[in-house]
Amino acid sequence: KQEVTQIPAALSVPEGENLVLNCSFTxxxxxxxxxxxxxxxxxxxxxxxxxxxxxxxxxxxxxASLDKSxxxxxxxxxxxxxxxxxxxxxxxxxxxxxxxxxxGTSLTVIP
Amino acid sequence: xxxxSQSPSNKVTEKGKDVELRCDPISGHTALYWYRQSLGQxxxxxxxxxxxxxxxxxxxxxxxFSAERTGGSVSTLTIQRTxxxxxxxxxxxxxxxxxxxxxxxxxxxxxxxxx
Numbered sequence: 001k002q003e004v005t006q007i008p009a010a011l012s013v014p015e016g017e018n019l020v021l022n023c024s025f026t027x028x029x030x031x032x033x034x035x036x037x038x039x040x041x042x043x044x045x046x047x048x049x050x051x052x053x054x055x056x057x058x059x060x061x062x063x064a065s066l067d068k069s070x071x072x073x074x075x076x077x078x079x080x081x082x083x084x085x086x087x088x089x090x091x092x093x094x095x096x097x098x099x100x101x102x103x104g105t106s107l108t109v110i111p
Numbered sequence: 112x113x114x115x116s117q118s119p120s121n122k123v124t125e126k127g128k129d130v131e132l133r134c135d136p137i138s139g140h141t142a143l144y145w146y147r148q149s150l151g152q153x154x155x156x157x158x159x160x161x162x163x164x165x166x167x168x169x170x171x172x173x174x175x176f177s178a179e180r181t182g183g184s185v186s187t188l189t190i191q192r193t194x195x196x197x198x199x200x201x202x203x204x205x206x207x208x209x210x211x212x213x214x215x216x217x218x219x220x221x222x223x224x225x226x
Contacts, residue, residue: 004153034214043115043202043217089154091215097161098170099144099215101154 002027002094006102013080014110021075021105023090028068031093035064035075037086038104044089048075080109115218117203123224124193132188132221136205143186144206144215145178149199157201160186193225 003026013019023033032051036044048057048064050073056065063076073090087104094100116135124130136143145157156170160180171177175193180186190197200222204215 036217041219041222043117043219044204044215046214046216049214091154096167097142097159098156098167099154100156101146103151103153 002030002092002100004090004092004100004102006088006090006105008105009103010106010108012108012110015080015082017080017109018076018078019080019107021077021088021107023073023075023102025071025073025092025100027094028071029095030068031095033064033066033073034091034093034099035062035073036089036091038089039086047088077107080107082109082111085109115203115205115216117201117218117221119221120219121222121224123226125226126195127192129189129191130193130223132190132201132223134186134188134203134205134218136184136186136203137207137216138184140205140207140216141183142206143180144204145186145188146202146204147172147199148202148220154202157188190223193223195225198223198225 005024007022034049035047038044050057050066061078066073085108087106089104091099091101118133141162143160146154158178159167175191178188200220202220203218
């Protein structure tokens with residue numbers, strides 16, 4: 001069974017810093033990997049989706065990479081802002097169309 | 112609609128009662144997923160609908176849980192004889208196709224509290 005792990009569980013950084021969030025998965029047989037953010041009391045907002053054949057995707061200050069063979073993905077956030085404070089979740093889509101989610105990284109950006 | 116909607120946003124019930132949670136997916140999305148998010152836990156897959164195909168119920172934790180999707184659109188998740196461990200946020204997501212590369216779009220969730 002696929003297991004998705006996110007490290008660290010929590011991260012606190014001063015405003016303006018660049019940071020990296022990590023996601024690892026145990027089975028490389030995935031269709032894609034998606035990064036989400038979740039604000040308190042809210043649903044999930046999709047940030048980036050990387051196909052299994054891709055190595056990275058970029059959107060604004062966000063860059064996500066995927067190394068399928070090693071079972072790893074990173075989400076890079078440049079020039080962090082207080083508005084980036086949220087929980088970040090990664091999820092992999094596997095054969096059978098199920099998604100497996102990590103437990104998330106809680107990010108706090110200090111003004 | 113503009114996005115996935117869920118109702119109610121909050122539900123408090125007594126142990127042993129039945130509850131129904133509703134999800135309205137994005138118009139035209141053929142795939143619909145239900146997840147459960149318990150405090151401090153990741154998202155737990157519950158059930159998946161794709162078009163008119165039989166749903167994938169492999170994630171339902173017990174036979175007290177059931178879901179249906181009427182007309183390929185609105186879905187209802189029913190929990191019978193609720194238990195305290197059912198307390199969680201229930202999230203619904205939809206996707207335009209059950210193809211390999213399509214994104215999931217999530218609703219705001221229903222927070223269920225079983226007293």
